[in-house]
Amino acid sequence: MRIAMVTDAWTPQRNGVVRVLSSLISGLDSMGHTVKVMEPSAFASIPCPSYPEIPLALFPKSKLAAMLDEFRPDAVHLATEGPLGWAGRAWCLRHKLPFTTAYHTKFPEYVQARTKVPLSWPYAVMRRFHGKAAATLCPSPSVFRELRQRGFGGAVEWSHGVDSETFRPQGKDFFDLPRPIFMYVGRVAVEKNLPAFLGLDLPGTKVVVGDGPARAGLMKCFPDVHFRIVDGDAQLSAAFSAADVFVFPSLTDTFGLVMLEALASGVPVAAFPVTGPLDVIGDAPVGILSHDLKAAALQALHLDPGECRRHAARFSWVRVASEFLGHLRPIMR
Known part of the structure; x- marks a missing residue:
């Protein structure tokens, strides 16, 4: 399957979303799928306010549409709700094609913490973004329940994993500091x-x-x-x-x-x-x-x-990738 992964979060950013997506894509690659990541480095951008290490693509709609047209994906996944996510959503809606989204970050709570606006306002924006998706992947049962209660009808349960070969017990000598x-x-x-x-x-x-x-x-x-x-x-x-x-x-x-x-x-x-x-x-x-x-x-x-x-060890990226594939909505041509 040819999967278009549209994301505003990607390397060299260091955060949980990038870790999840890179691990997921590695798993999909190992299963024989072709994943095209469409991310900010391909676009003119500006630093995100209060997060300067995160670039926000400027007016990406036309260029992203051309990239999607050229790639001809079998499925489209919009991983984030930034400028690229909205541009990918517009392309799918214009062509009447199904797409999935994911709810990696509690942006409404983050916006409220910085601006003190009512929580209902950013949640209304999030419902608009995710409302047309065939499925909105929720990383935990708690998030699934929260979004369902807030009117996200397409919310589905997903999960995350861990690379237990990279992250493993290997001694306590990295820090020479008083314990514990x-x-x-x-x-x-x-x-x-x-x-x-x-x-x-x-x-x-x-x-x-x-x-x-x-x-x-x-x-x-x-x-x-x-x-x-x-x-x-x-x-x-x-x-x-x-x-x-x-x-x-x-x-x-x-x-x-x-x-x-x-x-x-x-x-x-x-x-x-x-x-x-x-x-x-x-x-x-x-x-x-x-x-x-x-x-x-x-x-x-x-x-x-x-x-x-x-x-x-119960949280395997292989299982996460399989669940992800099960939630995708293939494009019928």
Whole structure:
């Protein structure tokens, strides 16, 4: 099958959406499918406000239409709701062709956090974008239920996976810091709710691995926290493995792929009992979910690393790719 993957998020960006899409595409390639990624580097662009590392394609409609016409896809998937996603949607609607979408990010909550507009406004925009899709893929059961309740009639359950060969237990010597090490990995941005973790009175050391618009401000506010940036998956996987507990303070993630990467590395998770952690951890003995994040972090120290690794193995990218194919709507010519 020839699959057009239209996305505003792609390399060299470092975020969960790019990780999911690149892993998914690798799986589809290995199954014999041809995937054409249509992403911002092929277009004139401007930096996204408050996220300058994310380019937004300028007036991509005509060029993207030409790319889709030339590729002649058997199926079209719109992975994001940015300028390219809207341009891909317009092409499909103009030609009366089916397409699927995905709900990777809680943009309404992010917009509200920055602008204080009523949450109903950005959700109305999201319903418009996804409303014509044959299916909107939801990365977790919690997101599926939330979107159904908000009137997204095409929402379907999907899942995410983890590369358990890259992310694996490999010792604790990557950091030479007092233990225990409580670590967060991911974008350093306001929506990640990092002060809820960084302000905790915990023994040992708190470490943040990642970059983002809030990093400089948080470094000033929390001088006792160690902030690191790693280069590539080899260093990233070593950093995961070196932690004693992975702390995930976000209240707005749709899944939280980094929790799976920590678990595959044999590191238990401490998080709030919200969408994402409830889906990745649930009631499995691999993490502690509590509104008291400090208590959760301390209790997680006593969980079995081997059980964490076995739990992560249930989330296979092969299964994710197969589910994705099942949700696609082939174009009948």
